[in-house]
Amino acid sequence: xxxxxxxxxxxxxxxxxxxxxxxxxxxxxxxxxxxxxxxxxxxxxxxxxxxxxxxxxxxxxxxxxxxxxxxxxxxxxxxxxxxxxxxxxxxxxxxxxxxxxxxxxxxxxxxxxxxxxxxxxxxxxxxxxxxxxxxxxxxxxxxxxxxxxxxxxxxxxxxxxxxxxxxxxxxxxxxxxxxxxxxxxxxxxxxxxxxxxxxxxxxxxxxxxxxxxxxxxxxxxxxxxxxxxxxxxxxxxxxxxxxxxxxxxxxxxxxxxxxxxxxxxxxxxxxxxxxxxxxxxxxxxxxxxxxxxxxx
Amino acid sequence: xxxxxxxxxxxxxxxxxxxxxxxxxxxxxxxxxxxxxxxxxxxxxxxxxxxxxxxxxxxxxxxxxxxxxxxxxxxxxxxxxxxxxxxxxxxxxxxxxxxxxxxxxxxxxxxxxxxxxxxxxxxxxxxxxxxxxxxxxxxxxxxxxxxxxxxxxxxxxxxxxxxxxxxxxxxxxxxxxxxxxxxxxxxxxxxxxxx
Numbered sequence: 001x002x003x004x005x006x007x008x009x010x011x012x013x014x015x016x017x018x019x020x021x022x023x024x025x026x027x028x029x030x031x032x033x034x035x036x037x038x039x040x041x042x043x044x045x046x047x048x049x050x051x052x053x054x055x056x057x058x059x060x061x062x063x064x065x066x067x068x069x070x071x072x073x074x075x076x077x078x079x080x081x082x083x084x085x086x087x088x089x090x091x092x093x094x095x096x097x098x099x100x101x102x103x104x105x106x107x108x109x110x111x112x113x114x115x116x117x118x119x120x121x122x123x124x125x126x127x128x129x130x131x132x133x134x135x136x137x138x139x140x141x142x143x144x145x146x147x148x149x150x151x152x153x154x155x156x157x158x159x160x161x162x163x164x165x166x167x168x169x170x171x172x173x174x175x176x177x178x179x180x181x182x183x184x185x186x187x188x189x190x191x192x193x194x195x196x197x198x199x200x201x202x203x204x205x206x207x208x209x210x211x212x213x214x215x216x217x218x219x220x221x222x223x224x225x226x227x228x229x230x231x232x233x234x235x236x237x238x239x240x241x242x243x244x245x246x247x248x249x250x251x252x253x254x255x256x257x258x259x260x261x262x263x264x265x266x267x268x269x270x271x272x273x274x275x276x277x278x279x280x281x282x283x284x285x286x287x288x289x290x291x292x293x294x295x296x
Numbered sequence: 297x298x299x300x301x302x303x304x305x306x307x308x309x310x311x312x313x314x315x316x317x318x319x320x321x322x323x324x325x326x327x328x329x330x331x332x333x334x335x336x337x338x339x340x341x342x343x344x345x346x347x348x349x350x351x352x353x354x355x356x357x358x359x360x361x362x363x364x365x366x367x368x369x370x371x372x373x374x375x376x377x378x379x380x381x382x383x384x385x386x387x388x389x390x391x392x393x394x395x396x397x398x399x400x401x402x403x404x405x406x407x408x409x410x411x412x413x414x415x416x417x418x419x420x421x422x423x424x425x426x427x428x429x430x431x432x433x434x435x436x437x438x439x440x441x442x443x444x445x446x447x448x449x450x451x452x453x454x455x456x457x458x459x460x461x462x463x464x465x466x467x468x469x470x471x472x473x474x475x476x477x478x479x480x481x482x483x484x485x486x487x488x489x490x491x
Contacts, residue, residue, distance in 0.1 A: 024330035027322050096321040146320065192384025193360070194377040209378045210360065211345055221346045225365065230339040233372065239342075273331035274340055287320075 001164075003044040010257050011040050018267055028266045028288055035089035036262055039154055042085040043161065046078045052162050055170070063174045065181035072159050072180070075116045079155070083108040083115035086150045090143075097146065100139040104147065107137070119151055149287065156180050156202035164204065172206050175214025175283075179204045183215055183283040186265040187238065189251040197247075198261035200286040205261070213240035214247060215283045227275060237271045239280055246280040248272065248289075265289065341366060347376055350390045351466035357382035357390055370397050389463055396464055433457060437480060458484035 015033045019026060051074055059069050066072060084105055091101035107113035121130055121144075134141040160179040172178040177199035185200030187208075196205045197214055212219040218240055226249070228236040234251045248268040252259070265288055272282065272289040282289045334340050342365040350357040358379030362372040373394040377384030386393075396403070407425045408417040420428075440456040459477045461470060470487065477485045 024326045026326065027324060028327065031320075031322055094320055094322075142320070192377050193374050194384060210376065211347065211378070221344055225342045225344055226362075227340060227342055229334055230341055236343075269327055270331040270334065273328060274335060277331075277335075 001161075003040060003047060005044075008037070008040050008044065011037065011260060011263075014257075014259050014263060018263060022267055025266055025269055028269055031093040032262065032266060032288060034092035035086070035150060036260060038085045038089035039157065040260075042082060042154060043158060046081060046158060047161075049078055049158075050162055051076060052166075053159060055163060055166055057170055060167075060170055060172070060178065063172075065176065065178050066159075066163065067180045073116065073119065073155060077116070077155060077158075079115035079119070079151075080108060080111075082151055082154045082158075083113075083118075086147060086154055090147060090150065094143075094146070097140075097143045100143045101147070103138060113137070115151060119148060119155070121148060146287070153201055153203075160199070160202035160204040167204075167206075173208075175208060175212070175217060177202060177204055178206055183245075184208075184247060185282065185284040185286045185289065186261050186268075187214075187247050187249040188261065188264065189249060189253065191253050193253070195249070198265075200262070200265070200284045203261060213238070213243060213245070215245040216240060216243035218242040227271065229271075235268055235271065237268070237275055239275065244280055245283045246275045247283050262288070343371070347379075350386070350393070351468075352387075352389050352463075353467060355381060357386060359386070359390070359393065369399065370394070371399065373397075433480065441481060452481055453483050454481040455483065457482055458486070461485075461487035463488040 015029060015036065019029045019033075022029075053066055053070065053072060055066060056064075056069055060066075087101040087105040087108065091098040091105075104113065108115060118133075121133055130144075131141050134144045137144065139147075156179070163179065167178060175197070176183050177197075180199060180202045182199050182201045184197035186198040188196045188198060188205070189210075190196055193210065195208055195210045197208045198205050208214055209219070211221065211224065213224055218224065220242075223242045224238065224240050226236045226238050227246075236249045236251075238247045238249055240246070248265060248271050250264050250268065252264075265286070269288060276282075344363045344365055346361050346363070348359050348361060350359055358376035358381065360374050360376050361370050362374075363370050375382050375384040375386040375390070382390075394400075407420045407422060409420045409425065409428075410417050436457055437454045441452075441454050443450065443452055445451045457480075459473065459482055461473060465473070474485055
């Protein structure tokens, strides 16, 4: 689906509505809304660029996500513009990281830093080279990690959007994302109560059974429940005591302009706190639900 | 800021876990206070979801019933989107099933009787009511029972009693009632679902 300026304006309005209606998430909205806006603008900017991934229907049918069928990322992908958009979004949302992001942006802009080479840092299995690269770039490792997380997320979203129409013709019955293999960070109940799982990495959505745990595929009602706040049965969280995981869920059966999943997930952050205090772990850890200690 | 080995390894493969917000300088006081308030005021509840089949007709639509684990009471009934027959949709009767649970405060819980020519309802117990119904049916049937029609054919019927079924009885109750009516010779039997 093509992103237009109207979509970006709608997103801005939805962010403002959430900021006004839910003052307890103001800090999260302030932190992540620049990234949400920049992601939308960047996706609009690069929508002409299409290096489509070839889907193998047989492997897909066997539950193999695209990320395991081949290399999703290519050096030809629009890494430079993605890196600049992410750096801008982080510097606006996280004032503590602004200095680092300014330095990073100038290196990306003048070609001294290749974001494609940088994203491959996340493939490293050892901390030392990562820390050493962060030191070379004069960036705090935690900030570099945040940058890489969003850089990968921007590009994965682009990749997922390019294959959405093709995947709509194929069936997928797994609880992990058919594009990148991540577990969902949110579920949205749409028309007729269908549960659509939302990937926090590539923003792909896919339909999944209402009563089955997406994480461990357990479906005994004795071990699965959902948490809700009295007076608001629209926003809930599916819980599974078999795997001790949870999935925040929002019921939106008749939404004219769909609210971005990341924004919905942020509005449910209070449920994340409540469930994590009860000993549950989110199915997918994202920045907006990793609320406790860094060691969570 | 120091990145732990565990945290570093968890991010392998471009998709890893999130960076803790507390380490990025975000103030989560208001959010944590909101969550604490909900917990403190016992507003946080757990519910169980179970599936069942709609009782009303032979189509066999599936339902998801949500039950509050604290009160043990159903607070929502909806169509099951994963069931191949109804795919989450329900007819008007199925969609109204929740209104038949005890949550509906308008639902009649006692027998109300209005005497002939009276304009007042009186509460009656089931013993009295069933005996009264049985008495009237027996008297009417004994008076009007017809064994043969005008052509002399054997009919064994009573035409002065009609039975009209409610929309809120299920398939099996409908069958039992129709058998009971026919055993008494009733021929005027109808049901709300037909109209």
